[in-house]
Amino acid sequence: MNTENHGLSIGIRRVNSDFFLTLKASGKLTHEDYEIITPMIxxxxxxxxxxxxxxxxxxxxxxxxxxRAAWDDFKLGLKHSNQFEKIAIFGNKGWQKMTAKVGAWFVSGEVKYFESEEAALIWLSE
Structure with a gap:
């Protein structure tokens, strides 16, 4: 049996006295994933x-x-674009860096890509 793991998890993370909305994406996201996560967000x-x-x-x-899921992600970002002060994207793939740059065009706050989780959290805390 082949198990396909994909989806988004949402949470709150505290680092020192700062709180962050956290999203962890895994696998190849689908429209069905966004139908579930969008109302939660x-x-x-x-x-x-x-x-x-x-x-x-x-x-x-x-x-x-x-x-279709990429379109869902874009719409979700636009819907809440004015609510974000900073978005740190922690990744390990070259295309994610480009995605962060494009996403920054549509969000009122700052968006940055990091290959270090620690560096991302420090930047969010500044």
Missing amino acids: DSALTEVKQPAIRVFIDGTELDGWEP
Whole structure:
């Protein structure tokens, strides 16, 4: 039996006195993954009163998106673009760095790519 592991997990991470929204992506994301995670992210961000959300995205296990899922990701980013102060993308694939640069065009806050989890968390805390 071949097991296909993919999806997004969402959480809150505290580093010293700073809190971050965390997303961990794994496998090749599908439209169905976004149908499940989008309402969770929408709900989590509903109560935020100011654009001060800092996000840590772990993409080290991400293999990419199906075409419709890539569109879902883009729409989700646009919907909440004004709520993000900083987004750190921790990854290990060259295309992720380019994705971070393109994503920065559509988000009001800063977006940076890191190959070091520690460096990403330090930048988010600054």
